[in-house]
Amino acid sequence: MCSGVRLLKQTDLVTTRYVTFDTDLRLESGRLLGPFTIAYETYGTLNTARTNAILVTHAWTGDCHAAGRHTLEDRNPGWWDNLIGPGKILDTQRFFIICANVIGSCKGSTGPTSIDPKTGRPYRLSFPLVMVRDMVHAHKFLLDHLGIGSLITVIGGSMGAMQALEWGIHYPEVTRSIIPIAGTGRTSPMSIALNAVARQAIYNDPLWKKGNYRSEHPPASGFALARSIGHISFLSDASMDKKFGRRFSVRDGLFDFFGQFEVERYLGYNGTNFVTKFDPNSFLYLAKALDMYDVSWNFPSLEEALSTLHCPSLWFAFTSDWLYRPEQTEEVVDILQGLKKPVEYHLIESEYGHDSFLVEPEKFTPYVVDFLNQIAAKQGV
């Protein structure tokens, strides 16, 4: 037995659960989606008063497997395992943590790869466009199913931050606080433009066939390229400089037409790798949801939308994030402060671009601990 290494026991394993709601979800577009399934995981134990729940919201290509391992052989734990667990920031000995996959995804919740009950075939492009607000409405069904009427906080980065803000605004009776990380009140034309070229990369692939690719023949080259474009926007000049500099691939000749710098080989490798992990149509639907994201949607103004947020909010932005720039978080924070809302904001010095929230959580988690202690104390947790 290795000293210092906690052996994983069967009881430590987590399982993804699925719940199907045999009802129609009215989407922001006016279209109906139903029945629909939500994939989710939970960590820790719900207390008898049902007051210790926290909802963790995931980003674009994320999933509900936020912590722990599915099997004893799993090499990697869930995507936020460094934050969720016994004695960790989101302490599972104290809190009941829920993470659910968003609709539109391909990771268990209903999306374009799901079977349309009306046709018996996958939805593909007949799947309705969903907005971030729709994702949140769908997850409210899950909370009701679990009998949870109160969330200590909703915490997430990037698209997860958007969901957190929507929870605070649209479910004030449930949401005691929100922690949006590396988010925005509305995506900028720059991020829309980057998603547009990623989309076009998939459209250009003859194997895409307007979404009707066979699963064994996905539009792999277009999809890998789309991922690479996204990938660039998650990094920063400084982080790439640190990781790759101007190093040229040792396998290639500098004056070979197809010779590659290390940074491009890395992007290509990651893009190709990603093809087996995600569905291209889901990628497109979620990109669309990001582009359409605007907290003031169906409100007369951004200010009026934010005036309906009553719970305390804790915001983080990262200096090197050029996808959802700090100014975008600050726009929202400034309005909330102007409205005298209980708001706390930290601009975190980090070189890892948009991905900073995943790479250097230790830079912001101390503030999360303090904030959660205050909110939990009010709930007697």
Added chain:
Amino acid sequence: MCSGVRLLKQTDLVTTRYVTFDTDLRLESGRLLGPFTIAYETYGTLNTARTNAILVTHAWTGDCHAAGRHTLEDRNPGWWDNLIGPGKILDTQRFFIICANVIGSCKGSTGPTSIDPKTGRPYRLSFPLVMVRDMVHAHKFLLDHLGIGSLITVIGGSMGAMQALEWGIHYPEVTRSIIPIAGTGRTSPMSIALNAVARQAIYNDPLWKKGNYRSEHPPASGFALARSIGHISFLSDASMDKKFGRRFSVRDGLFDFFGQFEVERYLGYNGTNFVTKFDPNSFLYLAKALDMYDVSWNFPSLEEALSTLHCPSLWFAFTSDWLYRPEQTEEVVDILQGLKKPVEYHLIESEYGHDSFLVEPEKFTPYVVDFLNQIAAKQGV
């Protein structure tokens, strides 16, 4: 006759000239290129002492048509016509302005679309990789051909700035000063990454055929996408916000899968438009030249490379340029200052990203006028 409008006369028209050098140019790669042709234009008159010449260097997809009109019917003048002409910043009543197309391009100088004399067929991918330094060496042949042994300045933006710096370092006996605008001493991994995904967009197009496309069937969709990716990097979040905001195309439904925001429609339109204007292989070769650009190439260090620059240099960077960030110009300027070189630097406040040097020249041209007056005075011009 319209008052206030100067009527164009036949004598005002400019013509592109071509000169072919029946010799081998030894490239940095060690390969030979020859014979080679340089396309160029000149504006103004060379004085009898041959001391009033200025070389204007163009960017990636630019050409040698920097000013004036080719025909009386031309709707648009050359790309820097607002700076070059009688009484303008680069005053053709005083200076003799030369602009030449770089090798590797498809705009008249020898490049991958040219006929390889050894095969009688276009080079395509058998064209050797060229570096910015090679472009400059090729243009030195033009200067010798024109009998010009002295340049008051070499001025250009982006890839033009790289050429200016190479002139100053490698032809100190010719170059009296340089004006690099929105340049860099070496491209960053971020800009290499952006070029890498643009390249991949072309490679992914089945019509590309490893460069062997028929000119009537170019890899149009891949090339348009490549251009769109480049286009994003030339703009800024602020300029896109100003121009497009989050406006959705009035022709599309917001909840249509293929519905577009204005910014994406614009990118698509421009990309498609570009396909008829440039050659995909040339685009790839020049992208490669940008990626490989490093002023310290074949020098022991950046400092040692810059120590060989003796002429005065005037540098401009733009606050919103995230492709060649101001820090990159400042890295070079700081070293030059440390070496006690005659260097002048201005960080220009502009929202137009990398394209600022084309969009808002009036913000930096007053410094150019003063600088040129000093340099010209020393030459008695």
